[in-house]
Structures are given as structure tokens and as C-alpha cells.
Amino acid sequence: MVTEQTEANFNSLLIMAIDETVRNLLGVTVVQSLHEHLLKFYGVKVDQIPNQLPLVHAAFEKAFAVGSKTLEKYAAKRFYEHLSLPFEDQRCGLSAYVENAKAKLESMNQSRTV
Numbered sequence: 001m002v003t004e005q006t007e008a009n010f011n012s013l014l015i016m017a018i019d020e021t022v023r024n025l026l027g028v029t030v031v032q033s034l035h036e037h038l039l040k041f042y043g044v045k046v047d048q049i050p051n052q053l054p055l056v057h058a059a060f061e062k063a064f065a066v067g068s069k070t071l072e073k074y075a076a077k078r079f080y081e082h083l084s085l086p087f088e089d090q091r092c093g094l095s096a097y098v099e100n101a102k103a104k105l106e107s108m109n110q111s112r113t114v
Helices: 004-026 028-042 045-052 052-065 067-082 093-111
Strands: none
Touching: 004 028, 004 045, 004 067, 004 093, 028 045, 028 052, 045 052, 052 067, 052 093, 067 093
16 A cells, blocks of 8 residues: 555655756756746646656657667666665666566565565
């Protein structure tokens, strides 16, 4: 069972991982530009990023073309580090990595309650 607090923490860690990845690979001003771009062209506020990953993916593809795959993979890797989960390169997009992380965490939580 996922509580609102757990989901809020999960979402905060995801936003943090994306921002850290963009900042580390491209610089702090690019993080700010990304947030502004998502809001202006996609109507996505920073706190809505976790629920709008397909739009984030589209923004990455448009802005970074082939490099978007690298950004998403490194963001996913950083996210898994924040969650203390082992990262396995599955050659998929950020949305799939996030769904896999949710499934792993729920499976771990169910194991603990049994």
C-alpha cells in the first residue's frame, strides 16, 4: 500500500534526480530553462513532472534529440540511487524505469508485511 506521504517522497526524489542529472551534465541554467520550457510549451509545473513523464520525454527528445536517451538513463540511475535500489540498464525510457521502481518498492513493502 502506498501512502500519500510515500508517493510525495517518491515524486520529490524523482524530480531531484532529473534536476541533478540535467545540472551535472548540462549546467544549472539548463535546469531552470527546462522548467520554464516545460511550463511554457507543455503546461507542466515542476511538481507535476512525475505525473507527466511522457511530456517530459517529448521535451527531452525535442531539446536534446538522441541525447535524450542518455539523459533519461542517467536520471533513472540517479533516481534508483536515491531509492537505494539496484539499477539495471533496461534500455527503456524514464517512464518505464519509474514504473519498474514503483513495482520493486511495492514488492519489497509486501514482503515486509508478510
